[in-house]
Amino acid sequence: MDRFFLSFVFITLLSAAVFAQEAAPKLSFGTIQPDRGATTYPGSTLKFDVYFFIDEAYGTRAAHITISPALVPQDWLVSVDPPLNDVTLNISGVVVSGSENLNVDPRPLLSAVPETSESGIYYIASPSGKGYLQAKKATIQVEIPDNAEIGKTFDLSMTGTAKYYGSAGAVLFTQSRGFSYQITVIAPTYSEQVITQPAANESALNTTEGSEGNKSSSVTVSQNTVISQGGFSTEQVLIIVVVAVVAVLAVTKLPGMMGSGKN
Amino acid sequence: MNMKIPAVFGMVVLGLSGLLFAQYTSQTDSVTFVAEVAQFIEVQVTPPSINFGTLNPLANTTSTTSVDVTNTANSNVDIKLTLSGSNFTSATDEIDITNLRMSASAAAPAAGSFIESMTNAEKACTSTVFNGGQDCSDVLIDSTVNLWFNFFVPGGKKAGTYSSTINIKSDGII
Missing domain, CATH: 2.60.40.10 (Immunoglobulins)
Structure with missing residues (x-):
C-alpha cells in the first residue's frame, strides 16, 4: 500500500514537473x-x-x-x-x-x-x-x-x-x-467674431425652406474683437409694446384715479 | 403730478423685469457631456519563436505549428494586426524577408496556398491580405487568430543559422 502511494506521489510530481517544463x-x-x-x-x-x-x-x-x-x-x-x-x-x-x-x-x-x-x-x-x-x-x-x-x-x-x-x-x-x-x-483667450452676417431678408427666411442655412454665421476664433448682432426677439418686442401701453395709460389715467381716490 | 413719477418708475421697472424674464425663459442652453473610455489592449503571442529546422536550398517549408495571437479578455476593443519583419541574417549571409510568407488560418494551409509575403515595412491585415480563412484585420475581444508561416530558401545562399524578428502590431478598432 505504501509502495503504491509513493509511486502515485512520484508520478504526480513528475507529471507536474514535465507540465511546467x-x-x-x-x-x-x-x-x-x-x-x-x-x-x-x-x-x-x-x-x-x-x-x-x-x-x-x-x-x-x-x-x-x-x-x-x-x-x-x-x-x-x-x-x-x-x-x-x-x-x-x-x-x-x-x-x-x-x-x-x-x-x-x-x-x-x-x-x-x-x-x-x-x-x-x-x-x-x-x-x-x-x-x-x-x-x-x-x-x-x-x-x-x-x-x-x-x-x-x-x-x-x-x-x-x-x-x-x-x-x-x-x-x-x-x-x-x-x-x-x-x-x-487654440488661442489662449476666448474670442468670437462674426465673419459673415446672416441674410437680412426676414421674409425669405420664413418662406424659403432652403434658406435656413443662411442663418448660420461663420465664426472664427482669431481676434479679440466681439461684434454683437443686437436686436430683440419677438417675445421681447411684445413685452416692450405692452409695457409702453401700460406706461402711457399710467401716465394719462392713473393720476386721475389717484386723485379721485384722494377725494 | 407727484404720483406720476413713481407710477412711471414702477412701470419701467416692471417692463425691465419682464424683459429680463423673457430673455431667460426664451433661451435654451445645452450642456454637452463627453466621456472618453480608456482603450485597453492586451495581446498574447505564443509560442515566442518558430524553428523551421534544417532546410535545403530551394526548399519551401511551412511551420509545424501556428503562432497564436489572442486579443485577451483584458481588452475592450477589437484589434487589427499589422506585421513587419527584418531580413534573415546569419554570420555571413542574408535572406530577404519576402521569402517568408504568412497566412491566417485555423488549420495548416497547403504550401502552395501562401500568397502574401512579409516585408520590412509594416503590412496590415485586411479582409483579403494574409487571410487564409481567418481575418486578422478584425480580431474580436477574447478570440484568437492562428498565423502560419512558410519559408523559402533561395538558391545561392550560404549554409548557416539564419534568424529574423517579426513585429506584431495591434491597433484598436474604434
Missing part, C-alpha cells in the same frame, strides 16, 4: 491609453499617461518596452518619462544588453486593490470585470511651439514596442502598439 512561454503586451487628444495653446506643455501591464494568465515573460515617436509635427518636442535607459540583463545565464523605457513583469489580476499599494504600480480595473490589473505608467510630454498654427488639429503618434528575451529560433517575435493623439491648438 513543457508549458509554452507566452508573450503578452497590455496597454491602456486613457486619452486620445487634447485642446491646448501655443507654447504650452501637454502630458499623456500610458499604462503597461501583463496579466500572468496571458504572459509568462517580462516585456522590455521602448516608447518612441512615430509622427510628430515639425518643431514640436516630445519626451518620455521614464527616459530610455541602457540595461544589462542576465537571461538564464546569458548576459544581454539593451535599452528600455520601462519593463513590465507578469502579475496576477487582483480581486481588490491592496490596502498598501506597491510603489510605481497602478491598480486599474480590467474590462473583463475579473479584477484589477497591476500596471506601470509612462508619461509622454509634448511641448507645443509658440508659433503653432491656431485653429489647426495636429496628429501625433507614438509607438510602444515590447521586446522579450530568452527565446531561440529562426523567427522571434516582438509586439508593438501605436498611441495616436489629435491635438487642437
Whole structure:
C-alpha cells in the first residue's frame, strides 16, 4: 500500500514537473491609453499617461518596452518619462544588453486593490470585470511651439514596442502598439467674431425652406474683437409694446384715479 | 403730478423685469457631456519563436505549428494586426524577408496556398491580405487568430543559422 502511494506521489510530481517544463512561454503586451487628444495653446506643455501591464494568465515573460515617436509635427518636442535607459540583463545565464523605457513583469489580476499599494504600480480595473490589473505608467510630454498654427488639429503618434528575451529560433517575435493623439491648438483667450452676417431678408427666411442655412454665421476664433448682432426677439418686442401701453395709460389715467381716490 | 413719477418708475421697472424674464425663459442652453473610455489592449503571442529546422536550398517549408495571437479578455476593443519583419541574417549571409510568407488560418494551409509575403515595412491585415480563412484585420475581444508561416530558401545562399524578428502590431478598432 505504501509502495503504491509513493509511486502515485512520484508520478504526480513528475507529471507536474514535465507540465511546467513543457508549458509554452507566452508573450503578452497590455496597454491602456486613457486619452486620445487634447485642446491646448501655443507654447504650452501637454502630458499623456500610458499604462503597461501583463496579466500572468496571458504572459509568462517580462516585456522590455521602448516608447518612441512615430509622427510628430515639425518643431514640436516630445519626451518620455521614464527616459530610455541602457540595461544589462542576465537571461538564464546569458548576459544581454539593451535599452528600455520601462519593463513590465507578469502579475496576477487582483480581486481588490491592496490596502498598501506597491510603489510605481497602478491598480486599474480590467474590462473583463475579473479584477484589477497591476500596471506601470509612462508619461509622454509634448511641448507645443509658440508659433503653432491656431485653429489647426495636429496628429501625433507614438509607438510602444515590447521586446522579450530568452527565446531561440529562426523567427522571434516582438509586439508593438501605436498611441495616436489629435491635438487642437487654440488661442489662449476666448474670442468670437462674426465673419459673415446672416441674410437680412426676414421674409425669405420664413418662406424659403432652403434658406435656413443662411442663418448660420461663420465664426472664427482669431481676434479679440466681439461684434454683437443686437436686436430683440419677438417675445421681447411684445413685452416692450405692452409695457409702453401700460406706461402711457399710467401716465394719462392713473393720476386721475389717484386723485379721485384722494377725494 | 407727484404720483406720476413713481407710477412711471414702477412701470419701467416692471417692463425691465419682464424683459429680463423673457430673455431667460426664451433661451435654451445645452450642456454637452463627453466621456472618453480608456482603450485597453492586451495581446498574447505564443509560442515566442518558430524553428523551421534544417532546410535545403530551394526548399519551401511551412511551420509545424501556428503562432497564436489572442486579443485577451483584458481588452475592450477589437484589434487589427499589422506585421513587419527584418531580413534573415546569419554570420555571413542574408535572406530577404519576402521569402517568408504568412497566412491566417485555423488549420495548416497547403504550401502552395501562401500568397502574401512579409516585408520590412509594416503590412496590415485586411479582409483579403494574409487571410487564409481567418481575418486578422478584425480580431474580436477574447478570440484568437492562428498565423502560419512558410519559408523559402533561395538558391545561392550560404549554409548557416539564419534568424529574423517579426513585429506584431495591434491597433484598436474604434
